[in-house]
Amino acid sequence: MNISRGKLINEDDLYDALASGKLAGAALDVFEVEAPPGQRSAPSRRPLQEFNVILTPHYSGATAESRKRAIRTVGDNIRRLRSGEPLRNLAEFDRGF
Incomplete structure (x- = not known):
């Protein structure tokens, strides 16, 4: 779970851990690269939504x-x-x- 600063989590490593099953899920309220205002898609470069991930951009x-x-x-x-x-x-x- 990350609700502090997006750059604390390396999203490439997170994606790899989720894809390999080493990590069962994640919850992110901030992202490594923030989405531009009005963007509706997940702000990550990686398709984290394919896994057991809760994305709540700045709503926590x-x-x-x-x-x-x-x-x-x-x-x-x-x-x-x-x-x-x-x-x-x-x-x-x-x-x-």
Whole structure:
């Protein structure tokens, strides 16, 4: 299962492990190469959908609780900005997120 960063999984190795039966299945929410916006096919270069693979492109975090937490975080950051406090959960573009 990979729900963090797509480049952590070598999809060629994953495909080979699935094809050989060494690995029974996989669940991926991120991919080695991200699909362009609007693309409907699996974003992998390899046909991972031929095996016992669950593909959920960036949907694993889309829960009611995660939405509530995001709303609370935004509200808290607005309050922090107004009071001059440091903001939380800032993007770190040099680190890729």
